[in-house]
């Protein structure tokens with residue numbers, strides 16, 4: 001068993017040391033599939049062990065099998081940060097173990113959640129009066145939006161761009177809805193013409209697509225969707241955070257017309273996994289689509305339950321970590337980090353654009369650069385494997401029109417100009433080999 005104070009102090013010390021030494025660890029796990037499984041006992045322990053044994057094995061057994069998302073040279077997918085106030089918020093949320101199935105089960109969780117989600121709404125410049133709550137991931141938030149859209153429209157078709165995140169297709173598939181993908185234009189934005197929306201339940205527009213961070217024309221899509229009686233859902237899971245900076249609000253044009261919107265603080269707002277915010281301008285219909293109260297949960301004072309707004313009944317106290325982050329950084333602190341990430345991405349994109357050996361594959365947006373070495377797909381693929389194998393940096397890839405492209409995404413609080421410069425040096429060095 002544990003001694004909570006002593007083991008807790010040791011765990012916190014482990015966490016602090018990890019954050020200090022993570023820049024020296026390989027970014028990408030340097031293990032082969034199954035290597036860790038071979039080291040884990042096949043059966044659970046019969047007798048309890050001291051917590052110190054868990055910490056020891058975390059170091060000796062698990063650490064080599066970690067891909068270190070907290071590493072300042074993690075540039076793959078969308079890079080993220082679990083900031084220290086967010087980590088401590090998680091610790092406290094686990095300690096309190098609120099299971100917010102209805103208001104009386106946790107007035108604090110319910111009311112804090114509504115308040116901090118509304119704080120973020122204000123910080124992002126979104127309309128007054130929207131109802132927002134927290135889901136685990138954008139996949140769930142979008143799934144919930146599709147449920148609401150189908151309920152509100154009585155239709156069964158989902159329309160999105162060819163570059164929309166796979167969670168849209170997955171949500172449609174789970175719900176037995178028909179998915180129609182629409183081609184994008186030269187700037188990778190969803191086309192607004194050449195297709196019909198007469199039977200559409202939901203049009204999904206993306207601000208900050210996963211592969212390219214491109215921005216769909218939300219205003220035109222919203223107007224078309226609404227004229228056809230469809231619901232407009234906006235997926236700004238990654239890029240929505242940038243709206244805390246006035247100069248990035250160009251990409252929010254038309255978002256005020258959305259019926260629902262998802263933004264993930266666990267992507268670019270320094271909150272540890274998981275924390276996805278979803279707002280709706282049509283809270284009544286949204287709630288009707290989900291509400292279902294069994295007898296054992298009926299009480300006189302429970303006028304309000306956030307479980308009425310999504311798939312899950314038991315809800316974690318996720319707002320605590322978001323509250324901690326918003327309070328400890330303040331809007332100013334958060335803006336400074338987002339601005340620095342955008343600056344670093346612009347710097348890197350500049351190096352790519354100035355070099356004859358490299359090219360930008362998509363216009364640089366937010367904190368993402370999509371690029372490739374001039375040459376074959378195979379050369380780029382091998383280059384990515386080689387740089388990732390160094391353990392010094394970790395980038396990911398995508399394809400545009402079948403062509404292989406590299407993605408460098410900046411999202412870690414500790415990433416500096418030196419880290420980005422090192423990534424460029426390594427890419428150049430490995431490419432010249």
Ligand SMILES: Cc1ncc(COP(=O)(O)O)c(C=O)c1O
Pocket residue numbers: 078136137138139140165167206208209210235236237238264276
């Ligand atoms: C634009 C976009 N939407 C949705 C998602 C899915 O996010 P989650 O992992 O929170 O489900 C991602 C993931 O990267 C994304 O980039």
